[in-house]
Amino acid sequence: ATNRTFTMIKPDAVKNGYIGAILEKIQTAGFKIVAMKYTKLSKGDAETFYAVHSERPFFNDLVAFMTSGPIVSAILEKSNAVEDFRTLIGATNPEEAAEGTIRKLFAGSIQENAVHGSDSDENAAIEGAFHFSGREIF
Numbered sequence: 001a002t003n004r005t006f007t008m009i010k011p012d013a014v015k016n017g018y019i020g021a022i023l024e025k026i027q028t029a030g031f032k033i034v035a036m037k038y039t040k041l042s043k044g045d046a047e048t049f050y051a052v053h054s055e056r057p058f059f060n061d062l063v064a065f066m067t068s069g070p071i072v073s074a075i076l077e078k079s080n081a082v083e084d085f086r087t088l089i090g091a092t093n094p095e096e097a098a099e100g101t102i103r104k105l106f107a108g109s110i111q112e113n114a115v116h117g118s119d120s121d122e123n124a125a126i127e128g129a130f131h132f133s134g135r136e137i138f
């Protein structure tokens with residue numbers, strides 16, 4: 001069935017000038033952009049968004065990184081969106097990401113890994129609703 005996932009182009013990829021190249025990969029892979037914005041997370045936003053990781057040793061660094069500069073957030077639509085998008089972006093650690101994946105091409109480290117992709121349909125809905133109101137989704 002056609003469904004949705006949520007993504008962010010993270011501050012490292014924005015700083016490095018990869019917004020256009022990453023959106024090209026996303027659209028060429030058949031994802032339809034149904035919502036998108038150029039924005040910046042506050043510390044509170046990042047802490048809430050990543051609350052599931054709050055006990056992890058990398059949490060404070062992750063929040064600092066994700067608030068270090070602007071991001072692009074988007075909701076994407078495609079059949080099998082969550083799984084297919086995770087295949088397109090590759091493993092969390094770019095050193096383990098498959099050839100041709102977005103993280104292999106554009107990420108620098110396990111933390112500064114260029115893009116986010118939701119890990120389940122349930123989280124895709126939660127994350128999309130965190131970033132967008134109904135009037136911003138087309």
Ligand code: CMP
Nearest residue numbers: 053058062092110111112113115116117
């Ligand atoms: P993502 O999977 O989008 O969401 C959680 C983020 O935490 C992940 O991307 C990385 O940016 C970061 N992360 C995950 N594991 C580690 C790790 N071991 N060390 C540092 N950062 C990590």
